[in-house]
Amino acid sequence: MSEKTNAPEISVKNVSMVFSDSKGNPVQALKNVSIDIQKGEFISLLGPSGCGKSTLLRIVSDLLTPTSGEVTVCGKTPRETRLEQKFGIVFQNPVLLDWRTVRKNIRLPLEMMKVPKEEQASRIEQVLELVGLKEFGNSYPGQLSGGMQQRVGIARALAIQPDILLMDEPFSALDEFTREKLNDDVLSIWRKTNKTVLFVTHNIAESVYMSDRICVLSPHPGRLSAIVDVDLPRPRNADMRGTPEFAALVEKVRNSFEGI
Amino acid sequence: MKGKVIKNIITTVGLPVLFGALIFTLWQTKVLHTLFKTDEIILPLPTRIGSIIGDNFTNMLPQIASTMIVALGGLILGSIFGYLIGVAGAVFKKWGMGGLTIVSAFNAIPLVALAPVINNWTRDLSSVVDIRSTVAKIITVTIFCTASMSVNAYRGLTEVKPFLEDLFASYGVGKFKMFFKLRLPNSLPYVFTALRVSVPACIIGAVVSEYFAEQVIGVGRQIRENIIKGQFPTAWAYITVACVMGILMYVILLIVEAIVLKNRRAR
Numbered sequence: 001m002s003e004k005t006n007a008p009e010i011s012v013k014n015v016s017m018v019f020s021d022s023k024g025n026p027v028q029a030l031k032n033v034s035i036d037i038q039k040g041e042f043i044s045l046l047g048p049s050g051c052g053k054s055t056l057l058r059i060v061s062d063l064l065t066p067t068s069g070e071v072t073v074c075g076k077t078p079r080e081t082r083l084e085q086k087f088g089i090v091f092q093n094p095v096l097l098d099w100r101t102v103r104k105n106i107r108l109p110l111e112m113m114k115v116p117k118e119e120q121a122s123r124i125e126q127v128l129e130l131v132g133l134k135e136f137g138n139s140y141p142g143q144l145s146g147g148m149q150q151r152v153g154i155a156r157a158l159a160i161q162p163d164i165l166l167m168d169e170p171f172s173a174l175d176e177f178t179r180e181k182l183n184d185d186v187l188s189i190w191r192k193t194n195k196t197v198l199f200v201t202h203n204i205a206e207s208v209y210m211s212d213r214i215c216v217l218s219p220h221p222g223r224l225s226a227i228v229d230v231d232l233p234r235p236r237n238a239d240m241r242g243t244p245e246f247a248a249l250v251e252k253v254r255n256s257f258e259g260i
Numbered sequence: 261m262k263g264k265v266i267k268n269i270i271t272t273v274g275l276p277v278l279f280g281a282l283i284f285t286l287w288q289t290k291v292l293h294t295l296f297k298t299d300e301i302i303l304p305l306p307t308r309i310g311s312i313i314g315d316n317f318t319n320m321l322p323q324i325a326s327t328m329i330v331a332l333g334g335l336i337l338g339s340i341f342g343y344l345i346g347v348a349g350a351v352f353k354k355w356g357m358g359g360l361t362i363v364s365a366f367n368a369i370p371l372v373a374l375a376p377v378i379n380n381w382t383r384d385l386s387s388v389v390d391i392r393s394t395v396a397k398i399i400t401v402t403i404f405c406t407a408s409m410s411v412n413a414y415r416g417l418t419e420v421k422p423f424l425e426d427l428f429a430s431y432g433v434g435k436f437k438m439f440f441k442l443r444l445p446n447s448l449p450y451v452f453t454a455l456r457v458s459v460p461a462c463i464i465g466a467v468v469s470e471y472f473a474e475q476v477i478g479v480g481r482q483i484r485e486n487i488i489k490g491q492f493p494t495a496w497a498y499i500t501v502a503c504v505m506g507i508l509m510y511v512i513l514l515i516v517e518a519i520v521l522k523n524r525r526a527r
Binding site for chain 2: 058061063082083084085087089091092093095097098099101108109111112113140142160
């Protein structure tokens with residue numbers, strides 16, 4: 001699916017991140033991580049907790065500044081890209097505003113970006129359709145299930161028509177059935193919109209099912225221990241989860257972790 | 261679902277009403293008097309208090325109005341003032357917690373100490389007694405209502421759900437927009453938490469401030485005057501009126517809260 005063109009959409013070079021823990025001791029969250037991501041690629045950052053995968057995503061989106069190393073997004077700094085509003089981020093929790101309806105939650109970033117009113121409305125209907133929540137536009141978040149709330153979060157991220165979709169363990173709080181359904185939904189949305197997706201997960205099967213490539217991160221210190229190409233054909237469907245090829249990839253990914 | 265609602269109504273409304281009825285019965289049948297070794301002069305029967313209120317209600321109205329103006333004036337000013345302090349605390353984070361601690365400490369000053377001080381302080385404000393006395397009472401209630409609002413407003417403005425600040429940052433918006441679109445609406449339930457404290461408090465504050473006021477008017481002042489004159493049934497009538505005022509305001513608050521926060525409590 002991914003076309004290997006010349007300049008990468010996201011380029012991470014020798015990025016390291018050192019935090020201080022509660023006692024003031026330095027903790028190396030990431031050590032010398034380098035990845036190039038092409039436009040339209042679906043990339044997973046996979047690893048156990050403490051491997052720095054969320055940290056890396058936050059560095060790419062300029063929510064964190066790395067201690068050392070260089071990140072460029074679309075040839076610019078992450079900050080420039082963030083201020084140009086090219087990132088759509090989906091977090092672990094849906095992070096919806098309880099006091100706004102689904103429609104108004106999706107409208108929030110559009111208001112901030114001063115998108116004209118008519119265009120706001122048409123974009124909202126479009127993304128609601130995309131995530132299958134057309135009938136729930138006027139519901140409040142509190143009236144929706146966890147899976148539906150996360151769909152609203154995805155719709156909101158898509159509404160800003162970002163170049164890059166960053167998903168930080170978006171389905172980790174959901175049950176297995178909902179998760180698999182949403183995996184298919186995200187893949188179908190990705191196929192239709194052709195965004196670059198950076199998908200953080202700790203679920204090996206999920207990363208194999210979704211990705212073009214998997215960046216395997218190992219903890220203490222967080223480092224890139226392997227990049228696994230996933231050559232399963234697309235479009236993918238639930239039947240593939242039971243094939244020997246799928247099992248072999250899961251095994252390959254599992255074996256590429258270090259020091260756990 | 262429906263059974264649960266009915267069960268809820270029974271426990272939240274039925275039981276308190278039943279308990280109240282029991283107390284009134286014990287009171288009316290003078291069991292309370294025997295129990296607490298008192299008589300009908302100090303503790304008149306409920307029917308007697310009721311008939312006094314019924315007979316004198318038109319005379320009571322100006323007293324009620326005066327107390328209401330003081331209570332509401334202080335509540336509104338104190339809430340606005342408290343909210344602004346909360347905003348200042350949230351904007352200047354370095355001083356926020358310290359400043360709020362000082363405001364909370366102010367709240368620990370007893371009302372009976374505060375009221376006479378304020379009364380003396382405003383003595384030169386106006387040559388008209390009614391004006392300077394009303395101002396003194398409203399200031400007292402204002403101070404009494406400020407602390408709970410400031411602390412709750414600060415919490416409501418700063419305690420936002422995890423990742424929400426990141427979400428707004430990812431849109432590349434400034435602090436100003438984040439304040440109006442996120443912090444302000446987020447603080448609304450906290451405002452009601454504060455009002456649940458300060459609505460009953462504003463009636464108490466108004467009643468007590470009247471005790472020390474220059475102006476001889478108000479429900480609280482009538483309680484005092486009638487006790488001094490030994491007219492206990494009339495004093496009790498005013499005590500009852502003060503209670504009803506507080507309860508009514510609280511009920512109105514709960515109704516407004518239920519309407520305003522309807523969609524947030526859907527969970």
